[in-house]
Amino acid sequence: MHYEGFTLSIPRENGTYTLTINKNDIVGSVSKFVIVADKYGNGDFFKLKHVGVGGGEKKILANNIYSIPRDLFWDLLFEGVDAITLETGEKIKLVYTHVSGIEMNIFVYLTLIDS
Numbered sequence: 835m836h837y838e839g840f841t842l843s844i845p846r847e848n849g850t851y852t853l854t855i856n857k858n859d860i861v862g863s864v865s866k867f868v869i870v871a872d873k874y875g876n877g878d879f880f881k882l883k884h885v886g887v888g889g890g891e892k893k894i895l896a897n898n899i900y901s902i903p904r905d906l907f908w909d910l911l912f913e914g915v916d917a918i919t920l921e922t923g924e925k926i927k928l929v930y931t932h933v934s935g936i937e938m939n940i941f942v943y944l945t946l947i948d949s
Contacts, residue, residue, distance in 0.1 A: 863917040866945035887923035
């Protein structure tokens, strides 16, 4: 088991921002996601999805998760056969809708099961 971390920097401007994690970015299967915001994005929300080779949604992992508190975390656990393994060309996307008008960072930490 090992861990990987990613950051999505959100500017002050409202909009939709995406963090894409490709197969080449990780080794192994994802067993846990932890998402932490460094500031409270009141009204902000996100979607986490597994995207297939052609770009279509293979599976929505989380949908419309609102207003993560500052410095607290939101986590999603996949155990055993539910661990997410990316095939060549597949991605995981965090799509963050920003409406709070503040500059902030979203930190994404993955727990990976070695393949």
